[in-house]
Amino acid sequence: MFLRCLATGILLTAIASSALCVAQDEFLEDVIKxxxxxxxxxxxxxxxxxxxxxxxxxxxxxxxxxxxxxxxxxxxxxxxxxxxxxxxxxxxxxxxxxxxxxxxxxxxxxxxxxxxxxxxxxxxxxxxxxxxxxxxxxxxxxxxxxxxxxxxxxxxxxxxxxxxxxxxxxxxxxxxxxxxxxxxxxxxxxxxxxxxxxxxxxxxxxxxxxxxxxxxxxxxxxxxxxxxxxxxxxxxxxxxxxxxxxxxxxxxxxxxxxxxxxxxxxxxxxxxxxxxxxxxxxxxxxxxxxxxxxxxxxxxxxxxxxxxxxxxxxxxxxxxxxxxxxxxxxxxxxxxVNRESVINVRPWIVTNEENIWFTKSKDEDTVYVFLTRQKDWERKDRREFVIGSVKATKDTTMTVLGHNGQVVEYTGWEPEKTAPSFQQEEDGLHLSLLPGQRLLNSGAWRNPVVVKLTNVVASCKPPLVENGKAKGNAGQITFQGELKELGDTKSVLVGFEYQEYLGFAENMYNDEWTATPLVEMKTNGPFTKTVKVPNNKTYQWRAVVKHPKLKMTGDHSKVSVK
The missing domain is CATH 3.20.20.80 (Glycosidases)
Structure with missing residues (x-):
């Protein structure tokens, strides 16, 4: 009796398994169709x-x-x-x-x-x-x-x-x-x-x-x-x-x-x-x-x-x-500390002004200013910055993300001494701030501090430059670029930047660029420059345009020199 039940169970399991396989195959065929x-x-x-x-x-x-x-x-x-x-x-x-x-x-x-x-x-x-x-x-x-x-x-x-x-x-x-x-x-x-x-x-x-x-x-x-x-x-x-x-x-x-x-x-x-x-x-x-x-x-x-x-x-x-x-x-x-500056944001009119980077709030006239490469910034150390692409309005406010602008631990300072401030000048928007918040025991902060500016507008129309072709041969490279838009100025300076290409993954470790001399341009059009470089290397390069208030670059391109 036991063996008969066991055999029946095995048979039913096999039938169920077979039916499942058929159902799965039919389902797959429907998906494929x-x-x-x-x-x-x-x-x-x-x-x-x-x-x-x-x-x-x-x-x-x-x-x-x-x-x-x-x-x-x-x-x-x-x-x-x-x-x-x-x-x-x-x-x-x-x-x-x-x-x-x-x-x-x-x-x-x-x-x-x-x-x-x-x-x-x-x-x-x-x-x-x-x-x-x-x-x-x-x-x-x-x-x-x-x-x-x-x-x-x-x-x-x-x-x-x-x-x-x-x-x-x-x-x-x-x-x-x-x-x-x-x-x-x-x-x-x-x-x-x-x-x-x-x-x-x-x-x-x-x-x-x-x-x-x-x-x-x-x-x-x-x-x-x-x-x-x-x-x-x-x-x-x-x-x-x-x-x-x-x-x-x-x-x-x-x-x-x-x-x-x-x-x-x-x-x-x-x-x-x-x-x-x-x-x-x-x-x-x-x-x-x-x-x-x-x-x-x-x-x-x-x-x-x-x-x-x-x-x-x-x-x-x-x-x-x-x-x-x-x-x-x-x-x-x-x-x-700074999450709101990288969530629900879009690009600003420029990505960066040298080591100062920007994002813009998706739905508001709010710009986030990332102050990078400020190594070991003591929380009590006030520093000044000037940005060219952002213009304040009568409703603009300024805060340092994470800090209330009122208290710096162990100082006894009044809020007036700790609060960030800004001033619109002819050469750009002047920012004055200290990190304030104690995030590490030492009080120093090596990561970017982020400033939040509300109700701001763009201060200029940036120029646009694009890479052309580059030819490398016999110890030199000839770069080609094109100025596509002057922006809101009568003339700009153009040139190129290049660096040795270290490899597919390794190149993200290299952020140092060599710049060519800049030349003035008053109309849109192509421009070129030849530079001497060591042979048997690959280089990454980009065209550059300098507006009175900011610098823009082309995409990253590569060229080999044999």
């Missing part, structure tokens, strides 16, 4: 980023990125060691690394709460990088986290933590899959990637199945980041299943490891590492950006209308590296 109704851009009918979701990114503009894969155990670059690897290496990567992946200290809530403390509005996790290793319970491949000693769905833990603490959920997904290509007899490489996840029928279905799992098994997904080939296939499934999901990379401009020289016209997001590598790398912990530099990058990104997706690499055991956390805590302190 809907997705295939889109055109090549994936923006037909209801498919596409909704305007209100793009506006959400403009408003919130600061998120955390987590790059993490099975090879974090090795401290290597994530996934890319497989490109050009021997068969032996690939086989051991796929068979051995899952057996030792045991992030026993992984706590998704810890990362989510750190992001919230830093003032971030969303967080994104690499569900699958190019290697093909999946951090979720997928039915599409055995190369996933369930077949490791950890044996738990990391994506589930991550999404649940986001939902619990009301932080927008972001998923990173790579349609490119090195293991899939290898298993189908292809050489692992990036360009061209074969088979194609956008055109090979079997590969397309594989991607559709994985994305369907991600978009149906975890509730609302707010942000989706697509990396590599296969964006069309992925976008179609994401928007078909969750039309309100915002797709960043794959649908909007998304520079990597850099901030554009000029503000892009459309919505954009840059993703950037704390060091020079996305995944945890113990050998490069001494090359991490310090907290002050990260704050400057956040300010520049928001001043140019973009969103900053700042990356951390969890350790192999799942914990946060102490040095990375220390940097984030410094960012958290600055943002806790």
């Amino acid at each position: 809907q997705a295939n109704a889109a055109d090549e851009t994936g923006n037909v009918g209801k498919l596409g980023n909704k305007p209100e979701r793009l506006e959400w990114l403009r408003d919130n503009g600061f998120g955390m990125f987590l790059h993490w894969g099975v090879d974090a155990q090795l401290g290597s670059v994530i996934s890319h060691t497989l490109v050009g690897a021997s068969d032996d290496y690939v086989q051991r990567y796929v068979t051995e690394l899952p057996k030792t992946f045991y992030p026993k200290k992984w706590d998704a809530e810890e990362f989510v709460l750190l992001a919230k403390c830093c003032g971030m509005k969303y967080i994104a996790l690499t569900t699958k990088h190019h290697s093909g290793f999946c951090l979720w319970d997928t039915k599409s491949t055995d190369f996933n986290v369930m077949n490791t000693p950890y044996g738990k769905d990391i994506v589930r833990e991550f999404v649940d933590a986001c939902h619990k603490h009301d932080l927008a959920v972001g998923l990173y997904y790579s349609p490119e899959d090195f293991l899939y290509a290898y298993q189908h007899g292809e050489l692992i490489k990036r360009r061209p990637h074969r088979p194609s996840p956008d055109s090979d029928p079997e590969y397309v279905k594989f991607v559709q199945k994985q994305v369907t799992e991600l978009m149906t098994n975890y509730g609302d997904i707010n942000v989706f980041f697509i990396d590599g080939r296969g964006k069309k296939t992925t976008k179609e499934v994401v928007w078909t299943l969750q039309p309100d999901c915002l797709i960043t990379r794959g649908a909007i401009e998304s520079p990597e490891q850099t901030v554009p020289g000029q503000p892009p016209k459309e919505v954009w997001e840059t993703c950037m590492t704390l060091g020079t590598q996305w995944q945890y790398k113990p050998q490069q912990l001494d090359s991490l950006k310090d907290g002050d530099r990260v704050v400057e990058i956040l300010i520049e990104t928001r001043a140019k209308g973009g969103a900053l997706l700042l990356n951390l690499g969890p350790r192999p055991d799942g914990s946060i590296n102490e040095l990375q956390e220390d940097i984030m805590r410094e960012v958290a302190l600055w943002n806790f």
Whole structure:
């Protein structure tokens, strides 16, 4: 009797499992049918980023990125060691690394709460990088986290933590899959990637199945980041299943490891590492950006209308590296004081005047002034600044964010001595202030102080300059630029600035520029300059125009000299 019941139970389970598989296949076929109704851009009918979701990114503009894969155990670059690897290496990567992946200290809530403390509005996790290793319970491949000693769905833990603490959920997904290509007899490489996840029928279905799992098994997904080939296939499934999901990379401009020289016209997001590598790398912990530099990058990104997706690499055991956390805590302190200056803001008429940066409130005539590079500014130390692009009105008010302008601890000063003040003069708006608030024991503050100016207007119409072409040869570079608009003045000075390009990730450590002599221009048009430089180097450069009140630059371009 027992055996008969057991057999009956097994049969019923098999029937139920078979029915579930049929239902899932039918559901997937329906998704594919809907997705295939889109055109090549994936923006037909209801498919596409909704305007209100793009506006959400403009408003919130600061998120955390987590790059993490099975090879974090090795401290290597994530996934890319497989490109050009021997068969032996690939086989051991796929068979051995899952057996030792045991992030026993992984706590998704810890990362989510750190992001919230830093003032971030969303967080994104690499569900699958190019290697093909999946951090979720997928039915599409055995190369996933369930077949490791950890044996738990990391994506589930991550999404649940986001939902619990009301932080927008972001998923990173790579349609490119090195293991899939290898298993189908292809050489692992990036360009061209074969088979194609956008055109090979079997590969397309594989991607559709994985994305369907991600978009149906975890509730609302707010942000989706697509990396590599296969964006069309992925976008179609994401928007078909969750039309309100915002797709960043794959649908909007998304520079990597850099901030554009000029503000892009459309919505954009840059993703950037704390060091020079996305995944945890113990050998490069001494090359991490310090907290002050990260704050400057956040300010520049928001001043140019973009969103900053700042990356951390969890350790192999799942914990946060102490040095990375220390940097984030410094960012958290600055943002806790100054959050309103980077949330619900838009670019001002200029992004910056040298080391003074600006954002403008989305709905009001309020401008935020970021006083950067003011190292070790004592809270009792009054300093003076002049800004050329902002003009006060009879209703203008001035405050220092975080400080009430009345008390400086241990001084006994009257409010008149502590309050900030401003004066409109012919050469610009003069600001006088002290930090006031005691944020560190020493009383000194190395991060940017932010001034809030209400009811202000633009003082001028800025000029506009654009980069042309540059030619490098035999120890020299000839730069070309074009003055597009004079602004509200009769003449301007134009020239160029350049610097050695240190590398894809490394260049964010270099903020020193060499300037060419400036020449006067009274009409719009082209201009050139030739400079001598060392051979066998690559240089980054930009055109420059100097207005009587401010300086504007072109975008960042590169040129090599052989």
